Amino acid sequence: MDFDKELDATNLNCPLPILRCKKGLSEINAAQVLKIMATDPGAVKDFQAFCKQTGHELLQLDEAEGVYTFYIKKHA
Amino acid sequence: MAKKLALIASKGTLDWAYPPFILASTAAALDYEVQIFFTFYGLTLLKKDLGDLKVSPLGNPAMPMPVPMPNLVQMLPGMESMATMMMKQKIATKGVASIEDLRNACIETGVKLIACQMTVDLFDFKKEDFIDDIEFGGAATFFEFAGESDVQLFI
Numbered sequence: 001m002d003f004d005k006e007l008d009a010t011n012l013n014c015p016l017p018i019l020r021c022k023k024g025l026s027e028i029n030a031a032q033v034l035k036i037m038a039t040d041p042g043a044v045k046d047f048q049a050f051c052k053q054t055g056h057e058l059l060q061l062d063e064a065e066g067v068y069t070f071y072i073k074k075h076a
Numbered sequence: 077m078a079k080k081l082a083l084i085a086s087k088g089t090l091d092w093a094y095p096p097f098i099l100a101s102t103a104a105a106l107d108y109e110v111q112i113f114f115t116f117y118g119l120t121l122l123k124k125d126l127g128d129l130k131v132s133p134l135g136n137p138a139m140p141m142p143v144p145m146p147n148l149v150q151m152l153p154g155m156e157s158m159a160t161m162m163m164k165q166k167i168a169t170k171g172v173a174s175i176e177d178l179r180n181a182c183i184e185t186g187v188k189l190i191a192c193q194m195t196v197d198l199f200d201f202k203k204e205d206f207i208d209d210i211e212f213g214g215a216a217t218f219f220e221f222a223g224e225s226d227v228q229l230f231i
Contacts, residue, residue: 013171015102019181022105040171053106 001060001071003035004028010039010067017043018050021072025056030076033059037069044068079103082222083112084230088120090129090163090175095231096121097178103227104185111225112182113218115192118231119199122191122206126175130160183209190217 007024009017017038024034038047044061047070051058055075062069081103085096096118100110114122120129133139134150139159149155167174173181182189189210196203196212203212211217222228 011171013173015098015105015178016171016173018105019101022185050106 001035002033003071004032005034007034007036009043010037012038013040014042014046018046021047021050021070025072025074028074030074032074034072034074035069036072037067039066039068041068043070047072078107078109079227080221080225081108081110082218082225082228083110084218085112085114085118085121086116086231088117088129090131090160092231093121093126093129093175094178097175097182099229099231100187101178101181101185104182104187108226109186110182111188111190111218111221113190113192113213113222116195119191119195119201119206121175121179122189122210124205124207126179129175130156131163132156133159179207183207188221 005024005028007020009020012020017036017040021034021036024036028034040046047061047068048058050056051072057073057075059071059073060069061071081100083096083100087093096112100112103110131139132150133141133145133155134147142162166172189207190213191206191210193212193214195201
């Protein structure tokens with residue numbers, strides 16, 4: 001999947017992945033896509049909840065060997 | 077209009093420093109407007125130097141310990157420092173943020189930090205002991221914001 005910015009939040013625990021994600025989204029334009037990786041298993045639910053509450057769109061979530069990769073499209 | 081979160085932080089140990097700063101920084105990331113009112117021992121969390129924060133296993137039977145330890149042993153000199161050191165090691169190895177980092181995240185995202193003026197006077201704290209990014213106020217100041225908040229928590 002195409003993305004405009006990539007962030008590594010692996011080996012970080014709650015709430016750091018969400019805080020990194022928020023900061024990353026503030027550095028891209030509306031409709032651009034942020035790719036962010038996390039290893040905190042709680043991040044799956046947290047990122048879904050984050051997107052639901054802030055209006056950003058969780059385009060895709062991949063899991064491979066304990067690493068969760070989120071693709072988030074910044075809302076308009 | 078943005079949702080609002082009002083917190084009271086009343087505890088000043090290393091473990092209890094986490095809930096207010098985690099919730100406040102996360103709420104700010106969720107576009108909440110956030111204020112934390114620091115009162116009594118919570119004021120410690122606004123000091124410039126957070127290195128003094130400690131955790132004590134004494135009187136806390138829920139605290140996980142490497143070996144079971146009766147209260148009588150936990151009150152021996154050095155046990156508190158040891159528990160604090162172990163907790164800090166755990167924090168670092170598990171990728172948990174430091175209190176400094178979380179507090180900075182709060183400040184950077186515009187969380188308003190209010191120190192209880194009464195407690196400052198009561199404990200003879202000095203304004204220069206605290207970080208610069210705070211305001212001083214009383215109970216009425218808290219209610220001005222808490223009264224119109226969506227979530228209010230006492231920690």
